[in-house]
């Protein structure tokens with residue numbers, strides 16, 4: 462459900478260029494959830510993880526999280542690479558859905574879904590650190606869970622590279638080809 466890339470990445474000269482999409486709620490203290498923004502950044506060092514012939518499938522956005530995120534699948538995408546910029550100590554928890562899982566969709570979701578806890582069984586999980594990069598299969602339900610020793614308020618930032626029209630298995634093969642994941 463995830464693979465850590467075997468090298469680290471420094472993200473510099475990052476500029477937000479607009480709002481892409483957000484999932485969350487407006488509270489009296491402001492927005493709580495996950496926001497994606499369009500960005501301008503030095504893409505070349507990040508694109509190196511993908512063989513040249515597939516780089517036109519990659520799109521970049523900035524992900525910002527300030528709240529725990531319930532189990533969900535992403536809309537219209539299977540493989541993403543997150544380049545983490547913060548030591549926020551949040552756990553990315555994957556789940557196996559039960560066969561009888563009931564899901565709900567929230568605003569802005571297309572084929573993605575939110576899962577009720579009782580239909581989920583915990584699977585793999587990881588805690589990413591600043592400069593690490595992970596390939597994630599976001600077609601499996603996953604949640605973001607804060608830990609007690611993390612920053613308060615929560616502030617998590619990552620560059621999210623979507624691999625459009627790319628299956629998990631294809632993504633694995635691509636990163637093996639460039640040498641960024643080991644067997």
Ligand SMILES: [Fe+2]
Nearest residue numbers: 534535599603
């Ligand atoms: Fe997600």
